[in-house]
Amino acid sequence: MNAMVVLDFVGVGLFAATGALSASRKxxxxxxxxxxxxxxxxxxxxxxxxxxxxxxxxxxxxIYILVCGITATMIYFTAHLLESRYRxxxxxxxxxxxxxxxxxxxxxxxxxxxxxxxxxMGTLTGTLGGILRDVLANEPSVLLxxxxxxTAALAGAVAFVVADVVGLTEPVSAVAGFxxxxxxxxxxxxLGWALPTYRSRPGCNPDNMG
Amino acid sequence: MNAMVVLDFVGVGLFAATGALSASRKxxxxxxxxxxxxxxxxxxxxxxxxxxxxxxxxxxxxIYILVCGITATMIYFTAHLLESRYRxxxxxxxxxxxxxxxxxxxxxxxxxxxxxxxxxMGTLTGTLGGILRDVLANEPSVLLxxxxxxTAALAGAVAFVVADVVGLTEPVSAVAGFxxxxxxxxxxxxLGWALPTYRSRPGCNPDNMG
Amino acid sequence: MNAMVVLDFVGVGLFAATGALSASRKxxxxxxxxxxxxxxxxxxxxxxxxxxxxxxxxxxxxIYILVCGITATMIYFTAHLLESRYRxxxxxxxxxxxxxxxxxxxxxxxxxxxxxxxxxMGTLTGTLGGILRDVLANEPSVLLxxxxxxTAALAGAVAFVVADVVGLTEPVSAVAGFxxxxxxxxxxxxLGWALPTYRSRPGCNPDNMG
Numbered sequence: 170m171n172a173m174v175v176l177d178f179v180g181v182g183l184f185a186a187t188g189a190l191s192a193s194r195k196x197x198x199x200x201x202x203x204x205x206x207x208x209x210x211x212x213x214x215x216x217x218x219x220x221x222x223x224x225x226x227x228x229x230x231x232i233y234i235l236v237c238g239i240t241a242t243m244i245y246f247t248a249h250l251l252e253s254r255y256r257x258x259x260x261x262x263x264x265x266x267x268x269x270x271x272x273x274x275x276x277x278x279x280x281x282x283x284x285x286x287x288x289x290m291g292t293l294t295g296t297l298g299g300i301l302r303d304v305l306a307n308e309p310s311v312l313l314x315x316x317x318x319x320t321a322a323l324a325g326a327v328a329f330v331v332a333d334v335v336g337l338t339e340p341v342s343a344v345a346g347f348x349x350x351x352x353x354x355x356x357x358x359x360l361g362w363a364l365p366t367y368r369s370r371p372g373c374n375p376d377n378m379g
Numbered sequence: 380m381n382a383m384v385v386l387d388f389v390g391v392g393l394f395a396a397t398g399a400l401s402a403s404r405k406x407x408x409x410x411x412x413x414x415x416x417x418x419x420x421x422x423x424x425x426x427x428x429x430x431x432x433x434x435x436x437x438x439x440x441x442i443y444i445l446v447c448g449i450t451a452t453m454i455y456f457t458a459h460l461l462e463s464r465y466r467x468x469x470x471x472x473x474x475x476x477x478x479x480x481x482x483x484x485x486x487x488x489x490x491x492x493x494x495x496x497x498x499x500m501g502t503l504t505g506t507l508g509g510i511l512r513d514v515l516a517n518e519p520s521v522l523l524x525x526x527x528x529x530t531a532a533l534a535g536a537v538a539f540v541v542a543d544v545v546g547l548t549e550p551v552s553a554v555a556g557f558x559x560x561x562x563x564x565x566x567x568x569x570l571g572w573a574l575p576t577y578r579s580r581p582g583c584n585p586d587n588m589g
Numbered sequence: 590m591n592a593m594v595v596l597d598f599v600g601v602g603l604f605a606a607t608g609a610l611s612a613s614r615k616x617x618x619x620x621x622x623x624x625x626x627x628x629x630x631x632x633x634x635x636x637x638x639x640x641x642x643x644x645x646x647x648x649x650x651x652i653y654i655l656v657c658g659i660t661a662t663m664i665y666f667t668a669h670l671l672e673s674r675y676r677x678x679x680x681x682x683x684x685x686x687x688x689x690x691x692x693x694x695x696x697x698x699x700x701x702x703x704x705x706x707x708x709x710m711g712t713l714t715g716t717l718g719g720i721l722r723d724v725l726a727n728e729p730s731v732l733l734x735x736x737x738x739x740t741a742a743l744a745g746a747v748a749f750v751v752a753d754v755v756g757l758t759e760p761v762s763a764v765a766g767f768x769x770x771x772x773x774x775x776x777x778x779x780l781g782w783a784l785p786t787y788r789s790r791p792g793c794n795p796d797n798m799g
Contacts, residue, residue, distance in 0.1 A: 195523055200530045204506075204522065207499070215430060220635060220645050225430050231495035285651035289627070296624075304514065304724065307523055312624065312725055313615055320620040405733055410740040414716075414732065417709070425640060435640050441705035514724065515732055 172340040180269030183261045184298045185210030185237040189244035190258040191306045206241035213297035221280040267350035270295030270322040291326025317357035325350025382550040390479030393471045394508045395420030395447040399454035400468040401516045416451035423507035431490040477560035480505030480535040501536025527567035535560025592760040600689030603681045604718045605630030605657040609664035610678040611726045626661035633717035641700040687770035690715030690745040711746025737777035745770025
């Protein structure tokens, strides 16, 4: 079991956990837990594989679906024990994002050899599961909140690709990408850091053309 | 014309009808009817085929697009005759879901041979069209309502796959899955049944970390 | 460089610009600009290529991603100079839609030979980027506004396909489709034209079955 397999399962399992926590915040039934856990757990990787033109990972190895199902069931029975489900959701999401942006960049590089495609794939894979979760759970998308989120996935993917291109070994590159993403997202979460935002007037109501 | 072809066309046509009914509730123009009918009618099956790595069904046989177009046009001229468009939408959606969860599981089994993948595919195919319709029409997603919905698609897919695995003939398995899904969704609709929901406090506002 | 390559880059670049303008309206950071620009710029074409079963265009030629990135960066530094970002967004979107509905129909015809599939592909490619942008930016989808939008993409795709089928040369067919779409969308924008909408009562609240 190498570093990449670990990142893959960590990403799927923790994203599934955040989907289940989101379901518990919305007071869904057990099937709602399973559904949101599965979409969040395998959603980003599914789009990654479709775009890369490779077989979708969980169609080849359905064990990933079982990982999501077991995670969702465990969260269903334990979420009430957590003091703050939302804080758990954010931190598990941070670790999952960090694992999965590296794995996505790795798979992109493997499939195409292009660093640009690998970086886009890492960013997409690290963030898409969480975006799908928020859209389906009707929460405001993390994209629109003043937080470092996509930035962390981008940084992790860039760190991994650069480390790989300069010739570091795969586990070292993986750790570099993972640590870069988690540090940025974690510091952002802990300290409320954000990048400077566009400092003009916000958009008017869409019906107001002025 | 075998059982599976019937289920396929019933699913596409009725999902298209629900998309058109949703368009009529939003007072869209005829093109809005066509667009929502097409997305709802072929959306779930499109994602199914992409994930399974087979050619998208309506690209091979564009007749499915014509079915959606004809259905949308008919609904455009007749929806005002319905006493309650929303009740029609819910019941047509129930029949479409029941047909399409079986057909999706069948196609998943055919393509991969894996019962787990077949069950996921059936659940996805039965529910995704309706979810896309609700997201595009800006209605609260059925996922978040306290109703048996995904459960019915899951039950239908499981019933079909179990019947098939134990060796029943294809039409019998198809009927078993269809009846299981429709009974569960129909009873849920008629009696307002729901699974017990997660009984803790709902999630706080996302900006409230407490 | 032929007509189709021009349409392709015009579509990607202008859609990316509208994504960046949407990000500026939401006061996102530079990474938010890049993300929304990329999703809007290549989103419609990505889904088009997946459905057609051909390799996703920007995975083959990552230059498209760089186009989105450069556009987003330029908009980040200049959007405050625009008198009305929303009006710019709408008009750039109109030109992008007109270019991309023709290119989508062209690629659909090339891949399948079916006029019906080509028309669906053109309509989808011209509108999906904008719909994804609005869903992610949490703006009301253009689908639900009383405006000619999908209609323009459909008209452009039909005009191109008809011109191509009757034997006009490719550049002439492309111009015909582009002008048809832009005229319809532009006149709609300029004059506030809309198709007659479905004139019954709007849908009740989903929780109200009556």
